[in-house]
Amino acid sequence: EPEVTQTPSHQVTQMGQxxxxxxxxxxxxxxxxxxxxxxxxxxEFLVSFYNNEISxxxxxxxxxxxxxxxxxxxxTLKIRSTKLEDSAMYFCASSGQGARYSNQPQHFGDGTRLSxx
Amino acid sequence: xQKITQTQPGMFVQEKEAVTLDCxxxxxxxxxxxxxxxxxxxxxxxxxxxxGSYDQQNATEGRYSLNFQKARKSANLVISASQLGDSAMYFCAMREVTSxxxxxxxxxxxxxxxxx
Numbered sequence: 001e002p003e004v005t006q007t008p009s010h011q012v013t014q015m016g017q018x019x020x021x022x023x024x025x026x027x028x029x030x031x032x033x034x035x036x037x038x039x040x041x042x043x044e045f046l047v048s049f050y051n052n053e054i055s056x057x058x059x060x061x062x063x064x065x066x067x068x069x070x071x072x073x074x075x076t077l078k079i080r081s082t083k084l085e086d087s088a089m090y091f092c093a094s095s096g097q098g099a100r101y102s103n104q105p106q107h108f109g110d111g112t113r114l115s116x117x
Numbered sequence: 118x119q120k121i122t123q124t125q126p127g128m129f130v131q132e133k134e135a136v137t138l139d140c141x142x143x144x145x146x147x148x149x150x151x152x153x154x155x156x157x158x159x160x161x162x163x164x165x166x167x168x169g170s171y172d173q174q175n176a177t178e179g180r181y182s183l184n185f186q187k188a189r190k191s192a193n194l195v196i197s198a199s200q201l202g203d204s205a206m207y208f209c210a211m212r213e214v215t216s217x218x219x220x221x222x223x224x225x226x227x228x229x230x231x232x233x
Binding site: 031033035041042043044045048050055056089091093102103105106107108109110111113 | 150152154159160161162163164167169208210215218219220221222223224225226
């Protein structure tokens with residue numbers, strides 16, 4: 001069964017450094033997402049991406065964050081200048097056409113655990 | 118704004134017994150979808166089951182079923198014949214459709230521990 005893959009599984013970065021989290025969504029999916037889960041808390045929406053542009057972003061997704069689909073397969077989340085509070089699990093997800101109103105779920109990757117020192 | 122509430126931070130169940138995990142929601146949209154995900158200690162998010170607001174019957178997927186009570190705005194997950202491998206965090210999520218796309222609003226989760 002096709003799956004969403006995320007790399008790396010764990011990233012340790014010094015505060016103030018830039019970090020790029022990578023995702024390969026399911027190949028025929030059209031909608032892409034990033035979510036964040038701070039340790040012990042609920043999963044929070046960051047951003048959605050469709051047709052090569054951001055569809056929606058949350059208040060968490062400030063100017064330090066950006067997303068990109070540099071080629072036909074990868075979907076990246078960049079944090080320009082990391083802060084301690086950026087430490088969290090970051091999930092990439094994708095869904096197919098028609099998922100807005102159907103039973104098609106978003107498929108999640110295994111996540112990247114980001115630790116800011 | 119939509120909201121998802123899971124009032125049980127933790128639950129215990131004896132192996133082979135059934136357990137119900139509660140989820141209530143609040144929305145003004147007539148069309149919505151409710152999803153349950155399982156998150157084992159390894160951290161991945163595993164889709165379990167879906168219930169649409171217009172579905173006439175409660176959703177079932179193997180040992181998972183949804184007790185969907187639309188008037189009460191609840192969508193409780195029922196796990197029958199619990200197994201040790203069911204020990205995990207369980208999240209209820211609602212699909213929120215926006216002008217551009219849609220996103221999930223998650224509840225705070227319920228940690229289930231299955232006892233041998």
